[in-house]
Amino acid sequence: MRLKTGTRLRSQVCSTEVIVVRPGSGDIDLTVGGHPVIGSKETPADGLDLKPELAGGTLLGKRYTNEANEIELLITKAGVGTLAIGLTPLVLKEAKPLPSSD
Amino acid sequence: MSIGMLLDMTASAFGDRVALGRHDSGITFEHLVRVSTGGATLLKSSGADRVAYLGANSAAFPAALFAAAAAGMPFVPLNYRLSEDQLDALLGELHGPVVICDDAYRNVVARTGLTVYRSEDWLATAALAEPSDPVDVDDDSPAVLLFTSGTTSKPKAVVLRHSNLVSYVLQTVEFGAADEDEAALTSVPPYHIAGVGTVLTNTYAGRRFVYLPNFSADAWLRLVAEEKVTSAMVVPTMLARIVETLDGAQAQAPTLRSIAYGGARMPRPVLEKALEAFPGTGFVNAYGLTETSSTIAVLGPDDHREALASQDPSVQARLASAGRFVPGVEGQIRDPAGRVTDPGEIGELWVRGSQISGEYLGLASVLDPDGWFPTRDRAFLDADGYLFVEGRADDTIIRGGENIAPAEIEDVLIHHPAVKEVAVIGLPDVEWGERLTAVVVPEPQTSPEADDLRAWVRARLRGSRTPDEVVFRDELPYTPTGKLLRRQLVAEIGSSATFERA
Numbered sequence: 372m373r374l375k376t377g378t379r380l381r382s383q384v385c386s387t388e389v390i391v392v393r394p395g396s397g398d399i400d401l402t403v404g405g406h407p408v409i410g411s412k413e414t415p416a417d418g419l420d421l422k423p424e425l426a427g428g429t430l431l432g433k434r435y436t437n438e439a440n441e442i443e444l445l446i447t448k449a450g451v452g453t454l455a456i457g458l459t460p461l462v463l464k465e466a467k468p469l470p471s472s473d
Numbered sequence: 474m475s476i477g478m479l480l481d482m483t484a485s486a487f488g489d490r491v492a493l494g495r496h497d498s499g500i501t502f503e504h505l506v507r508v509s510t511g512g513a514t515l516l517k518s519s520g521a522d523r524v525a526y527l528g529a530n531s532a533a534f535p536a537a538l539f540a541a542a543a544a545g546m547p548f549v550p551l552n553y554r555l556s557e558d559q560l561d562a563l564l565g566e567l568h569g570p571v572v573i574c575d576d577a578y579r580n581v582v583a584r585t586g587l588t589v590y591r592s593e594d595w596l597a598t599a600a601l602a603e604p605s606d607p608v609d610v611d612d613d614s615p616a617v618l619l620f621t622s623g624t625t626s627k628p629k630a631v632v633l634r635h636s637n638l639v640s641y642v643l644q645t646v647e648f649g650a651a652d653e654d655e656a657a658l659t660s661v662p663p664y665h666i667a668g669v670g671t672v673l674t675n676t677y678a679g680r681r682f683v684y685l686p687n688f689s690a691d692a693w694l695r696l697v698a699e700e701k702v703t704s705a706m707v708v709p710t711m712l713a714r715i716v717e718t719l720d721g722a723q724a725q726a727p728t729l730r731s732i733a734y735g736g737a738r739m740p741r742p743v744l745e746k747a748l749e750a751f752p753g754t755g756f757v758n759a760y761g762l763t764e765t766s767s768t769i770a771v772l773g774p775d776d777h778r779e780a781l782a783s784q785d786p787s788v789q790a791r792l793a794s795a796g797r798f799v800p801g802v803e804g805q806i807r808d809p810a811g812r813v814t815d816p817g818e819i820g821e822l823w824v825r826g827s828q829i830s831g832e833y834l835g836l837a838s839v840l841d842p843d844g845w846f847p848t849r850d851r852a853f854l855d856a857d858g859y860l861f862v863e864g865r866a867d868d869t870i871i872r873g874g875e876n877i878a879p880a881e882i883e884d885v886l887i888h889h890p891a892v893k894e895v896a897v898i899g900l901p902d903v904e905w906g907e908r909l910t911a912v913v914v915p916e917p918q919t920s921p922e923a924d925d926l927r928a929w930v931r932a933r934l935r936g937s938r939t940p941d942e943v944v945f946r947d948e949l950p951y952t953p954t955g956k957l958l959r960r961q962l963v964a965e966i967g968s969s970a971t972f973e974r975a
Contacts, residue, residue: 469646471678472706
């Protein structure tokens, strides 16, 4: 699917929900737990199971990106599946803290 | 993503943490969600389209802000210091909002026939109301309408959309970054963009916030000690009163890691005294406008330390800068012809980014076709991207055809040992168009001479910058949020015959 900044997506096999911070370009096969994500209001398909090799989990409030750092997703709800493009897991993005300004 | 989701995320991770108020009696993030969803039911049942908030800061303010978000209604904090007529006009512009109001201002709204809730009861009332599921709001719908302070023009309501405010928070704050023992002290009022910003950023960081409704330096220092405050935001006039109260002594504030200041220009002597009074505290200069969803540039603690320690004049000078742009914000300086200037060259600051609104209620967007917002602030960038803000373009004095920024002269005069506060304004003049008038508040027990002050400036700046006259005053007029009321000063002094003509 083509991602769009601000779009909210959910996993079909765990409680993970994400929001698109940077969409990257072109079609992106975004998955959680080995299955494509769907819109946050859509209903998961029946009979899908979490793939054991993609059960690393997602962390609330953390950002994930791909190796090339083209896309960025924020986890708004944590879950047990791994966030990936196809079967390639995304990586945690290091935080660069700013001083508190208000 | 709506601003309400910022709270939901924090409540799901740190629900038991105290969110608001005193460490022993405050309410938790989970309870803040409960009063927001209950409050949303009340606000929706009013039938109004918007929520106005008329009160000083208190725990009711964030609860009302999140309730409005859960109800999908734009939230409008109003300046409770305005006159009844002015407030009537603003309420009229909002077409019949539901109002949450301090008792002190109830008479203002009583006769309008609007639905009114007491802010003093808001937490209790909202906790009893049936919770309603948060309304699914469009990211591009307005979350907060905030009237500008109107020091240079009639107040206009800036439209801050969910996407603007959420972008600001996501780009500048790491989720859950606060330790459990952290607490932020807010003393700016709800109708200031920093008052709104502090609710959102501290909520997302998972940091408790403590309110000081009516600022005094003693109360502020006491609350910092009692509540073990770790970060605080102040406007320059507040910091000036804090260092004045300390009178050279060091503050007893061992927990205070960070003081952020912003909202107006910080006089350098005040900053230097504050750095001495709070030796263990990091200082942060935050620059932003209502139209930019709060902070767009930051001078952090390390920048302050480097500038103080450096032998390099260009690094030392950064202590007077607003630092560098935050992630997600681009800035450029343009000359009057629209050309982007070189480093060091003054012009108007234009900014771009998803947190920038640039839009006012009932008016067309002021963004240019490429999305750039003209701040109306005169500024320059140094070679390393540090932003130096000189002041509002509208404050520029034109004397004999030459553009003069008041700040240039004020920054020199403030260092004179007998000058406590100073404002330079332009008054109508037959010969020069405008003449330079320095309005000076002397330090206690001093009586500076106008000619000495003029000589002080002449020795340091070009001849055209020497004030044509010096007027002495006991105090200068500021808004409660620390902005100098230059137009009021021009009106007062322009119509007064009793000044000392140098």
